[in-house]
Amino acid sequence: MKANKRTVWFLTLLSLVAVISIYYLKKETPMSLDGMAIFGDNDAVTVSKPGNEGETKTVYADSMLFEEMRMQVLNERSSLKDQLLTKVQSPDTTAEEKSAAYDEMAELTKRTSAEDLMETQLKALGYPDAFVRKDNGKVSVSVISEDGGHSTKMAAEITQYILTSWEDARTVQVDFMEK
Template sequence: MKVKRRTVWFLTLFSLVAVISVYYVFENDRNINLMAIFSDDTLQETTLTGLPEETRAVQSESYLFEQMRMEVEHERSQLREQYTQKIASDQYSAEEKNEAYNEMNALIKRNSSEAMLEMLIKSLGYSDAFVRIEGEKVAVTVMSDEMSKEEANEIIYVVMSEQGEGVQVTVNVQSNYY
């Protein structure tokens, strides 16, 4: 069964909107003064507090996969923190702040692409998958006892159809019995 790319993106966007909506409906502590953004002294005195950290809720059957996800999330949250500090600081030029903003957006896009690919690979029948995108290289690790060349090619096809033809895809297998 082939799923159209547009349908997958729509479902992902819809689920993201649903999760964010539920979060904001049930959130008790709102410390953000949105009107302060439009005042004259916004960059010097405005601090954003109470903003949720970006999280990827992925259930894993493998502690190894969960540990890898946590390491990547920790690394990327430190990068987000650096970018946020650079954007909020008045020590940098507008061009440097814009570059930090673009880097933060690229990081968010990479996180969502990885989550989408993990979901698509799991839909192929694997109990778990871990995807790491670094530039033009995509490393995929799936939980399976064994994998044929056809199954590996199917994963490579899914990744290339989402990321484009110019990416290098490596597929690794992690046994359920590690």
Template sequence: MNIKKRSVWFLTLISLVAVITVFYVSDKPSPFDGLKLFSDETLENVDLVETSATNEKSFASENNAFEEMRMEVENKRSLLREQLTTKVGTNDFTADEKADYFAQIQELTNVDSAEGMLELIIKSIGYDDAFVRIDDTKVQIDVVASELSAQQANEIIYAVKQEWPKAYDVSVKFTGQQ
């Protein structure tokens, strides 16, 4: 009996490795390089602040504004997630209601990770910073860029729709780097 279990686990492991290998070989290379995030060059560039004598605002202040907006959204979602978790843990609701609350928690997690991924994709395209908010089928994007063009907005919209197929209404707002 024990040998059969080991054989099943071994065959499962081999088939999993085969599937991952086929996926890895057949998948197109992604323009995003995750290892580059942790390189020494990237860590040194984080501390750089672009300033100009004629401009009052800097990239750092835009970045701080985006961070503040991210914190607001995260605080609201954390509060909602906490309320839903409390509802799932109590005996005051039916199993169907609890399943619905649990699905809402999972959706919040999916939206959080999708927003983070979309921000990374937009940054990998070549923009300094981006702030993405997803609300059902509507996606709002704020991007720090020195130039504004319809082609750039279309490039961002295309990348977003490739990654998040539920995005039917995508709006891009450029914040000039000053």
């Protein structure tokens, strides 16, 4: 029994030494994000390189801009759906008005899902991020171009892709943003 207690005691001390050693080894290695301030007062990321102490470069996240635009559209459509829902639930509303409100709610849902699908398809074509909005046959597309170079050929490709994908799209406006 004495040998068993000694073995347990020895293994406990050995594991404690191993844990403390790993802790101090990991503590001395720098983190991979040193020199980079991620969260600041504005929506920008400031990057400072180790060789250039006095020089900093501010990089704006274009995807954050698209997220703000998506949230704005989501808020507009959500308030419109709430208005339609109150119209449907009102006892003073006629059956025809309720049917029209249901149809409009279904159209909003269909348009939102179609825009999301088109954004996903544009990302699959090789663009880092895209924002698509459709109103009354007019489609507005904002795309981040990875290499900074955008051409009429790329705009024509996006326009043709959208016109063939959406049957009720009449005009397409494509805006490029540099990454």
